[in-house]
Amino acid sequence: MALLAFLAAGPALLAPPVTLLASAAAAQTEAPALAPSQSPAEASLGRPAASLSQSGMRSRLGRQQAEALEAHITTLHRTWHITTAQEPLWGxxxxxxRHGAVQLDAAYARREQQNAGANAVEDLRAYALVQQTHASNAADLLAPFGSLYDSFSPAQKHIADETVRHFTDNALKAPR
Known part of the structure; x- marks a missing residue:
C-alpha cells in the first residue's frame, strides 16, 4: 500500500494525512490522462479517454496541487528513465x-464541506469515505504500475525498487 501512496503522492499535493515526496521542476511532458468517467482499469485496457489536461486538472485541484503532482510525475519519469517505448504504459x-488526485481532492472537499457542524459519528463517516477513496485509488494504480514495471530493464527495476523502498521505509517511520 505504501508503494501506491508513493505513486499517487506528489509534494504538498493533498497534505492531510498523506505523506508526500519532494518536488522537482515543472512537468516537461504531459502524458494522457483519464476522463472523469473513465476508470484506470479501462485506460489500462487501452480504451481511449478524453484528456484531463493540466489546466483542467488545475481547476479541479488548484494550481499549487496540480503543479506539485506534475513535478512528482516529472521526477519519477526522470528517475526511472522512462523510454519512448514505455511512454504508453507511463501514460x-x-x-x-492524475485521476486519483482529483478524486481524493474531491473527497477531502466533501469532508470539509460536510464537517461544518458534524458530530463525531458524521466526522468519522466522512473520514472513512476519504480513506475508501484513497484505497480505491491505490488499487487502481496496481495494473498500470505493474505493466510499466514489467516493461522495465533490470537497471530500471533496480532504480524503481530502491526509490520505492526508500519512500516506504520513510513512510513507515513517519509519526502517525
Missing amino acids: RLTGAM
Whole structure:
C-alpha cells in the first residue's frame, strides 16, 4: 500500500494525512490522462479517454496541487528513465495518478464541506469515505504500475525498487 501512496503522492499535493515526496521542476511532458468517467482499469485496457489536461486538472485541484503532482510525475519519469517505448504504459500510470488526485481532492472537499457542524459519528463517516477513496485509488494504480514495471530493464527495476523502498521505509517511520 505504501508503494501506491508513493505513486499517487506528489509534494504538498493533498497534505492531510498523506505523506508526500519532494518536488522537482515543472512537468516537461504531459502524458494522457483519464476522463472523469473513465476508470484506470479501462485506460489500462487501452480504451481511449478524453484528456484531463493540466489546466483542467488545475481547476479541479488548484494550481499549487496540480503543479506539485506534475513535478512528482516529472521526477519519477526522470528517475526511472522512462523510454519512448514505455511512454504508453507511463501514460496509463500517470493518467491513473492524475485521476486519483482529483478524486481524493474531491473527497477531502466533501469532508470539509460536510464537517461544518458534524458530530463525531458524521466526522468519522466522512473520514472513512476519504480513506475508501484513497484505497480505491491505490488499487487502481496496481495494473498500470505493474505493466510499466514489467516493461522495465533490470537497471530500471533496480532504480524503481530502491526509490520505492526508500519512500516506504520513510513512510513507515513517519509519526502517525
